[in-house]
Amino acid sequence: MLFARGLTRIARSGYSRSRWILCYNEHQLLHNTNHFPAPIQSSGKVLGCRVIYSWVSSALSGVGQQAHHQRNSIDEEQLDPFSLVADELSILANRLRSMVVAEVPKLASAAEYFFKMGVEGKRFRPTVLLLMATALNLPTSRLPPDATVCTLSVELRTRQQCVAEITEMIHVASLLHDDVLDDADTRRGIGSLNFMMGNKLAVLAGDFLLSRACVALASLKNTEVVSLLATVVEHLVTGETMQMTTTSEQRCSMEYYMQKTYYKTASLISNSCKAIALLAGQTAEVSMMAFEYGKNLGLAYQLIDDVLDFTGTSTSLGKGSLSDIHHGIITAPILYAMEEFPELRVVVDQGFDNPANVNLALEYLGKSHGIQRTRDLARKHANLASAAIDSLPQNDDQDVQRSRRALVELTQRVITRTK
Amino acid sequence: MLFTRGLSRISRTGYNRRQWAFSSLRNNEQQLIQHYNHSLPPLHSSEEVWGFRVIHSLVSSALSGVGQQVHDQSSSVIEERLDPFSLVADELSILANNLRSMVVAKVPKLATAAEYFFKMGVEGKRFRPAVLLLMATALDVPMSIHPPDATVDTLPTELRSRQQCMAEITEMIHVASLCHDDVLDDADTRRGIGSLNFVMGNKIAVLAGDFLLSRACLALASLKNTEVVTLMATALKHLVNGETMQMTTATDQRYSMEYYMQKTYYKTASLISNSCKAIAILAGQTAEVSNSAYEYGKNLGLAYQLIDDVLDFTGTSTLLGKGSLSDIHHGIITAPILFAMEEFPELRAVLDRGFDNPANVDIALEYLGMSRGIQKTRELATKHANLASAAIYSLPKNDDNDVQESRRALVELTQRVITRTK
Numbered sequence: 001m002l003f004a005r006g007l008t009r010i011a012r013s014g015y016s017r018s019r020w021i022l023c024y025n026e027h028q029l030l031h032n033t034n035h036f037p038a039p040i041q042s043s044g045k046v047l048g049c050r051v052i053y054s055w056v057s058s059a060l061s062g063v064g065q066q067a068h069h070q071r072n073s074i075d076e077e078q079l080d081p082f083s084l085v086a087d088e089l090s091i092l093a094n095r096l097r098s099m100v101v102a103e104v105p106k107l108a109s110a111a112e113y114f115f116k117m118g119v120e121g122k123r124f125r126p127t128v129l130l131l132m133a134t135a136l137n138l139p140t141s142r143l144p145p146d147a148t149v150c151t152l153s154v155e156l157r158t159r160q161q162c163v164a165e166i167t168e169m170i171h172v173a174s175l176l177h178d179d180v181l182d183d184a185d186t187r188r189g190i191g192s193l194n195f196m197m198g199n200k201l202a203v204l205a206g207d208f209l210l211s212r213a214c215v216a217l218a219s220l221k222n223t224e225v226v227s228l229l230a231t232v233v234e235h236l237v238t239g240e241t242m243q244m245t246t247t248s249e250q251r252c253s254m255e256y257y258m259q260k261t262y263y264k265t266a267s268l269i270s271n272s273c274k275a276i277a278l279l280a281g282q283t284a285e286v287s288m289m290a291f292e293y294g295k296n297l298g299l300a301y302q303l304i305d306d307v308l309d310f311t312g313t314s315t316s317l318g319k320g321s322l323s324d325i326h327h328g329i330i331t332a333p334i335l336y337a338m339e340e341f342p343e344l345r346v347v348v349d350q351g352f353d354n355p356a357n358v359n360l361a362l363e364y365l366g367k368s369h370g371i372q373r374t375r376d377l378a379r380k381h382a383n384l385a386s387a388a389i390d391s392l393p394q395n396d397d398q399d400v401q402r403s404r405r406a407l408v409e410l411t412q413r414v415i416t417r418t419k
Numbered sequence: 420m421l422f423t424r425g426l427s428r429i430s431r432t433g434y435n436r437r438q439w440a441f442s443s444l445r446n447n448e449q450q451l452i453q454h455y456n457h458s459l460p461p462l463h464s465s466e467e468v469w470g471f472r473v474i475h476s477l478v479s480s481a482l483s484g485v486g487q488q489v490h491d492q493s494s495s496v497i498e499e500r501l502d503p504f505s506l507v508a509d510e511l512s513i514l515a516n517n518l519r520s521m522v523v524a525k526v527p528k529l530a531t532a533a534e535y536f537f538k539m540g541v542e543g544k545r546f547r548p549a550v551l552l553l554m555a556t557a558l559d560v561p562m563s564i565h566p567p568d569a570t571v572d573t574l575p576t577e578l579r580s581r582q583q584c585m586a587e588i589t590e591m592i593h594v595a596s597l598c599h600d601d602v603l604d605d606a607d608t609r610r611g612i613g614s615l616n617f618v619m620g621n622k623i624a625v626l627a628g629d630f631l632l633s634r635a636c637l638a639l640a641s642l643k644n645t646e647v648v649t650l651m652a653t654a655l656k657h658l659v660n661g662e663t664m665q666m667t668t669a670t671d672q673r674y675s676m677e678y679y680m681q682k683t684y685y686k687t688a689s690l691i692s693n694s695c696k697a698i699a700i701l702a703g704q705t706a707e708v709s710n711s712a713y714e715y716g717k718n719l720g721l722a723y724q725l726i727d728d729v730l731d732f733t734g735t736s737t738l739l740g741k742g743s744l745s746d747i748h749h750g751i752i753t754a755p756i757l758f759a760m761e762e763f764p765e766l767r768a769v770l771d772r773g774f775d776n777p778a779n780v781d782i783a784l785e786y787l788g789m790s791r792g793i794q795k796t797r798e799l800a801t802k803h804a805n806l807a808s809a810a811i812y813s814l815p816k817n818d819d820n821d822v823q824e825s826r827r828a829l830v831e832l833t834q835r836v837i838t839r840t841k
Contacts, residue, residue: 177625177626177629180621180622180625199602199621200602200666201666203599203602203625204599204659204662204663204666206625207599207628207659207662208659208663210629210632210655211652211655211656211658211659212656214636214651214652214655214656215649215652215653215655215656217636217648217652218645218648218649218651218652218653219649221645222645223640223641223642223643223644223645223648224640226636226639226640226648227637227640227641229636230633230636230637230639230640231633231637233629233632233633233636234630234633234634234637236629237626237629237630237633238630240626241528241623241626241630244622244623244626245528
């Protein structure tokens with residue numbers, strides 16, 4: 001609870017860093033976390049799992065290099081999920097860049113386009129996956145006595161990092177192809193690749209990333225993981241097609257919408273969470289928990305995304321970008337509003353080329369509980385995600401616990417963010 | 420030798436079926452025919468295709484429009500020609516049906532788009548699956564070395580299913596790349612009918628390609644063989660590389676034979692070579708045998724593309740300029756021109772000017788006609804075809820009739836690839 005309130009304050013204060021006076025009950029939390037565990041693994045500095053607490057207050061955006069901050073002051077109370085894995089993320093980003101260097105330079109620059117600083121986005125998915133990897137570490141005592149603990153752990157971590165890279169490649173490939181589809185002019189604030197380099201190169205760059213992802217997948221030598229991530233690609237495609245080809249009936253169906261949302265947003269993160277668990281040698285039950293976390297986190301994320309498209313940085317309507325409605329994409333708030341005001345359906349069917357229709361729809365939305373119900377649904381999914389983490393097998397390791405807390409933290413951030 | 424000459428005659432006469440007088444056969448071929456001339460009992464239990472009926476037909480179309488015409492049984496002693504496609508015709512039908520059902524999606528429009536390429540009439544030659552199925556038979560582990568307690572009946576069947584799956588995967592990857600290539604090329608037609616992107620739009624074409632790719636990956640994963648997954652991932656990577664090489668060549672690279680062969684390997688030969696190797700690996704063959712399978716696929720693919728390049732100039736006649744000339748009009752410099760440039764360096768200046776101006780095309784064709792470009796390309800194709808045949812001959816000896824027949828069919832294919840006229 002405190003975390004959530006603290007975060008809201010942080011979020012509202014923007015990008016500044018501030019220190020918070022400790023509250024009594026959080027003292028205890030800090031005692032446990034305020035030490036540097038000896039590196040379990042020998043290689044790669046990120047595997048030392050240094051405790052990194054920072055005061056980066058931007059909720060989810062522009063974390064990038066700002067997160068690169070070490071503090072071990074007793075003042076630190078806020079758990080910033082992104083800073084926990086910041087170092088690893090850098091290494092991952094660099095590896096991605098070198099992985100996409102192809103024999104054909106022109107394509108490498110096209111693919112790198114999306115991995116450059118400034119367009120990297122929040123690296124949300126890799127963060128979740130790396131945290132999940134730590135959260136699912138098997139207790140050291142359960143490893144076979146003659147196992148070279150160091151090498152095994154290092155190798156496992158590398159493989160899990162590879163999953164994070166693959167996930168990001170698949171995600172970016174789908175963005176590239178989606179941009180071709182949507183004739184999008186901008187993506188992540190700068191000129192989209194297709195706008196600048198033409199549809200053809202965008203298609204090719206997307207294929208390039210997909211093919212590299214396949215090669216990386218193959219290198220993991222785990223066919224179940226291959227299946228999971230191949231399913232993801234299929235879902236992404238299905239989701240996009242569902243969005244492109246809806247009938248009037250389907251557009252107004254909450255069920256259809258949730259299914260599409262799962263395919264487009266949640267499937268990638270849920271299946272890759274599951275892959276992380278499988279690589280870690282976890283049981284089917286635990287793997288399902290990881291899946292459920294990812295799925296519910298993804299759904300919650302998208303639902304709030306839908307809300308923010310209407311509300312933007314204010315709680316009142318119409319301050320958002322309204323891009324969904326202008327593209328004729330009917331999202332959860334409108335769907336809920338239609339349940340309360342069936343006459344809204346007529347407006348929806350007419351389409352939104354006419355701005356008057358947009359205003360009319362916003363009116364209905366304002367009168368309805370659409371926004372609130374969407375937030376409620378998002379919260380429900382966020383709680384399901386937290387519950388999944390809480391149901392993971394007990395593990396007393398500090399890093400494991402901290403990562404799990406960070407994952408829970410993320411579920412809160414996802415629903416309280418304002419951008 | 421006779422095969423080749425016979426085939427040239429066959430292809431020139433078009434789609435007719437002929438029965439050739441037995442008397443023209445030489446002695447050594449009579450023995451060959453006698454081997455063919457009985458119905459083999461089914462080696463495997465399930466499904467009629469396992470009966471391995473010996474199907475000889477005299478379908479004379481070399482490689483195109485084989486489709487359903489091939490479905491003809493005849494055990495007359497007069498038949499001498501080995502038609503590779505008829506050997507696997509039944510399996511190919513099943514494969515086509517499997518492909519169709521495999522791509523059925525929850526979203527009908529996408530299924531329609533993906534199915535587009537698996538409909539009769541646009542199926543193309545099903546060349547790759549035919550090669551793979553023949554290779555699968557050619558590599559069958561002889562019955563005698565099965566472990567005594569193995570369930571002889573079920574093992575081969577499961578193995579065969581996996582190899583069929585391999586053929587399906589290869590076809591899906593191939594079709595996916597076609598969908599995207601057509602978007603890249605703004606193509607209006609593909610295989611004689613409206614291309615997918617032309618008919619349904621770029622958007623659906625891109626999605627359909629992605630969809631097929633994901634299905635292929637799923638099927639790959641189901642084989643539970645990580646070496647095979649790696650091979651096909653590599654093939655996929657090569658396809659993208661090849662297309663990229665074609666799109667983004669610097670001037671120097673365009674005129675390099677080495678660059679061209681590398682690109683050709685990536686675009687055409689890699690898929691078939693790696694899937695041949697995958698077939699061998701699934702069959703549990705040694706590394707040496709797997710490499711022979713790879714070499715067959717690679718050289719077959721290269722030979723195929725080189726003749727493709729020639730035909731683009733010559734079409735159905737041996738004279739220049741009767742072909743579609745689509746390569747040169749797209750500014751794609753292929754082997755014949757590259758060879759011509761070696762003889763006539765001044766041709767390079769013509770090429771630098773580009774081919775938007777039809778006069779330039781004519782000049783280039785003139786140079787080509789004066790040069791030995793076409794001939795040298797054919798020779799190179801023959802060289803690769805022979806390498807492919809050699810790879811088959813280097814396979815471990817095997818007395819099984821089906822195995823021998825499939826191997827002969829594979830050798831036959833190397834000949835057809837270089838003697839075809841369309």
